[in-house]
Every structure is written in C-alpha cells, then in structure tokens.
Amino acid sequence: MSNPVDPVENVIEHERPDALDKNLRPSTWEDYVGQENIKENLRILLEAAKLRQQSPEHVLFHGPPGLGKTTLAHLIAREIGGSLKITSGPAIDKVGDLASILTNLNPGDILFIDEIHRLNKTIEEVLYPAMESRVLDIIIGKGPSARTIQLDLPEFTLVAATTRLSLLSAPLRSRFSGGVHRLLYYSNDELEQVLSRSARILQIKADDSGLREIAKRSRSTPRTANYFLKRARDYAQVHEATLDQNTVNKTLDLLEIDEVGLTSTDRRLLETIINNYGGGPVGVSTLSAALSEESGTIEDVYEPYLMQIGFIERTPRGRVATERAYNHLGISFSDSKQNSFL
Secondary structure, eight states: OOOOOOTTTTTGGGGSTTOTTGGGSOOSTTTOOSOHHHHHHHHHHHHHHHHHTSOOOOEEEESSTTSSHHHHHHHHHHHHTOOEEEEEGGGOOSHHHHHHHHHTOOTTEEEEEETGGGSOHHHHHHHHHHHHTSEEEEEESSGGGOEEEEEEOOOEEEEEEESOGGGSOHHHHTTOTTOEEEOOOOOHHHHHHHHHHHHHHTTOOBOHHHHHHHHHTSTTOHHHHHHHHHHHHHHHHHTTOOBSHHHHHHHHHHTTOOTTSOOHHHHHHHHIIIIIHTTOOBOHHHHHHHHTOOHHHIIIIIHHHHHHTTSEEEETTEEEEOHHHHHHHTOOOOHHHHHTTO
C-alpha cells in the first residue's frame, strides 16, 4: 500500500533547487519587475507589521497564471523573515489535511495556498476562525457524542492566489484584510526587463532584437517569456547561432506562435467563430463542442488574451470576432454580415 501524500510536500515538489524556474524567480523587490502599485501597498503593509512586531494581515492575489503571484508570496516571506509553507486548494482534500498544515506552523510563518478557489466549503468553514482568531475548531465524533475541541494557532499570515476570483466565496474573500490585489498583464518594455535579467542568470548571450521579439510574442506574461527564451536558447545552441531576432522567429515558428503571440489553438478558435458561425455571436458551449476543448479551458486559457488584444468580444448572446481578428487572419471583414448577428 502506498503512503498517503502529504498535502504540503506534494505541492512544494516544484520548488526544489534544481527546478528550472526557481533560479529565475526574483529574490528581491528590486528584481521583481512590474506591478508597482501592488509592491508599494505590500511594502507599507509589511513595514507597518514589522514596526508593530506582528504578523502581516492576510493577502489575496488574483489574475491570470504566470504573472508572479507565487513570487510575491516568496518575497513577503523573505521580507518578514518567516518560513514559507506552500500548498494548494486541490491538495487539501480533508479537514485533517488543513489541520495538519496549520498546527505545524511556527510564529511568523507564511502559508501560501495556490488556487484557493478550489477549496471545498467544509474546509473553508474551518479556515475562517483560523484566519480571524487564530484558533482551529475540530469536531471529534458524530451524532450526540460529537464534541468540539479548540486549538490555539501561532501568529501566521495566509497569502492566497487564484485565477478565478469569481469562484471565491464572499465570506472567504472578505477575510483578506491585508488586501485583495489584481495582478495586471505586463507591457513589452517590462517583459524586456524580465528577459534581460533571465538571460544574465542563464548566461545567455542574447541580442536586444531577440529579446524584443520574444517580449512581443509572450502574451504579456513573464512565465511565457521565460519559456520562449529557454526554447530560443536551445535552438541557438543546436544550430550554433546567435540568439537574435532571426533565431527567435525560427524558434517560435516551430512552436507555431505567430507575431502577436497566438497559438495554433487560438487561431483555430478565431477561425471557428468566423468561418463556422459568421463571426458570432456563438456560445462557449458551442465552441467547446466544435473545438473539442472544455468550456473552462476556453474561458480561462484562450479568451483572456484574445479579449485583451481586442480579437474577440463577449456579448449577452455569445462570443463575437472583431475586425482586428479578421485582419490578423487575412479574412475579409463585412460590416453588414457582422452586424446581422448582433
């Protein structure tokens, strides 16, 4: 029989020193590019907590994946000198899992729960008093013989992250008294700064034109930019080439990433709306069936970027491809045809 999986150990597997992305994670606030307003708010929160000699209040980060939510948790822990314990919503399967994590915290520790919207409601109910009063209420037994015991918890700070803020219950969301912060997409200039730093760490000799081209195609996301940088490095090493704009173009062509960062699936989604449904509107369930993709994947992975760059719009009746999408795909746009569906 296999040993039960520890909810913390299971999730911190990717944080080992040999993980590729660990070396690229900023270790100081100066190295963390972008999100200036969030950094300033956190600086004040942490400095005030240190002056009061208390743990900072609980903080929630939300936004698309790859923008630096986990990195902010690491920086908070480093700033206050506490240990960082990492887990995720799906890893906390039972109340006992959460109790095990909370009772093993030391004063001043940071507990980071990724994808917190995936906690089940029973576990949420146990988390409320732990966040507010730092006590853990555990029910032992069932029926008339059941009794409740209350365990005191050390001072700790919960830092949580989610890509689906709307799925977080209002009572849980309201308990993040340290702030609820939305991470924004990055500009190309900010991504070039991220890539320049990553290239130095990975000891990559990259031309400015190459970094600029990667930034332009990285979907405004640092994680994607670093991924493309490493793939371009591989291509340059294998072909004994300089990592310049030409090398980046060849690398991303192999990955089927076009000049604005669209993948083959992005383009297929747009072509389905335009060619199969006259440009829309079309419902996400219909698109899901046509593309053989889950509705949640379309809404969480593909739509946010397509909406950000103005290629699709959400209307009460469904998704509509914009004129910019037609132009990008080289398809003639007809105003009369488009408007007939609205």
